[in-house]
Amino acid sequence: MKNNMRIHKAISVQTSKEEFYNKAEELGTRAAKIFKEGKGKTQLNSLLNLVNSSLRVTDTINYIKRQIGHRNRGFEEDNFGNDLIDFLYNDLKIIKNSIASELKHLELNDYEVQQIHLLLCRQFISSMVIHYNYQQREGFDAISTKF
Amino acid sequence: MQFQPNSDQEESFKFLKPDEAKRLNLLADTDLYEMAMKFCNEDEFHLTKSKMNKLKGLIHTLTGVQVCDGRERIGSIIKYLRHQTHKSTIREEEKAFYEKLIRITNSDEGLRQFFHIPEFSNCMHQDTDGRTEKKRKKDKQDFYMYYFSREFLNHVIAEKMKGIPYAK
Numbered sequence: 001m002k003n004n005m006r007i008h009k010a011i012s013v014q015t016s017k018e019e020f021y022n023k024a025e026e027l028g029t030r031a032a033k034i035f036k037e038g039k040g041k042t043q044l045n046s047l048l049n050l051v052n053s054s055l056r057v058t059d060t061i062n063y064i065k066r067q068i069g070h071r072n073r074g075f076e077e078d079n080f081g082n083d084l085i086d087f088l089y090n091d092l093k094i095i096k097n098s099i100a101s102e103l104k105h106l107e108l109n110d111y112e113v114q115q116i117h118l119l120l121c122r123q124f125i126s127s128m129v130i131h132y133n134y135q136q137r138e139g140f141d142a143i144s145t146k147f
Numbered sequence: 148m149q150f151q152p153n154s155d156q157e158e159s160f161k162f163l164k165p166d167e168a169k170r171l172n173l174l175a176d177t178d179l180y181e182m183a184m185k186f187c188n189e190d191e192f193h194l195t196k197s198k199m200n201k202l203k204g205l206i207h208t209l210t211g212v213q214v215c216d217g218r219e220r221i222g223s224i225i226k227y228l229r230h231q232t233h234k235s236t237i238r239e240e241e242k243a244f245y246e247k248l249i250r251i252t253n254s255d256e257g258l259r260q261f262f263h264i265p266e267f268s269n270c271m272h273q274d275t276d277g278r279t280e281k282k283r284k285k286d287k288q289d290f291y292m293y294y295f296s297r298e299f300l301n302h303v304i305a306e307k308m309k310g311i312p313y314a315k
Contacts, residue, residue, distance in 0.1 A: 056175065
């Protein structure tokens with residue numbers, strides 16, 4: 001099996017763990033509470049597009065930092081943005097290291113290890129945004145019945 | 148996983164071999180980020196929102212330069228920073244902040260000490276415009292320095308912006 005396939009397999013094992021899912025659910029629910037009535041939909045979709053298209057974890061982190069700086073955009077509320085940065089950078093780094101040591105026999109290079117972190121971020125943000133959209137569902141139903 | 152540079156970086160990256168581009172990308176994502184965070188933790192000074200935006204704007208307009216423009220571009224970042232330090236109304240902390248940034252982004256010291264700049268002799272392009280290999284090598288090194296400076300400043304600005312409230 002090629003290295004890429006093994007990396008993807010190891011990532012899917014890690015991301016299907018309950019703790020990973022619960023954390024995505026927790027932050028998605030927090031986002032839904034902060035961004036009421038679809039207020040943050042554009043921002044979170046931009047975040048999702050960014051993480052899927054960028055080649056660096058820090059691009060995503062810098063985007064969140066700038067959103068926190070805007071103050072009125074919700075990321076600064078309830079320490080949401082900082083917690084998200086902390087999870088993406090520190091917690092996912094621990095998972096990345098555990099995957100890297102698990103795949104030690106493949107002698108992964110630095111670039112492949114960096115890709116593991118990026119793929120974990122993509123998976124997490126995608127789950128979080130899905131939870132956010134799901135939580136927003138009732139709000140949207142209420143809005144759509146009004147018109 | 149194929150390396151695909153962002154569209155705004157294509158101009159710069161097409162001059163580099165895929166492995167070189169990957170290495171730059173990796174350094175910007177790991178070592179440079181750590182270095183920028185260390186810098187921000189040691190220096191709690193915040194520029195005003197407008198000055199930070201000015202610096203951010205300067206860096207954004209420099210994105211996507213060609214390899215041979217590297218020297219020129221790093222020069223314009225440093226020129227801007229130096230110009231700021233010479234203003235009569237500048238506060239001491241602000242001056243110290245700019246001077247620290249100059250020290251790090253200046254090619255003679257700072258970043259050059261943190262990173263091993265590899266030999267580029269084996270990755271020279273075909274000599275089509277009559278330039279000597281030595282000049283070409285220097286161009287590429289300048290581009291590396293420019294790239295490191297730009298990415299370092301990008302990380303510093305994002306971190307500092309986090310703490311600056313925007314006007315509503």
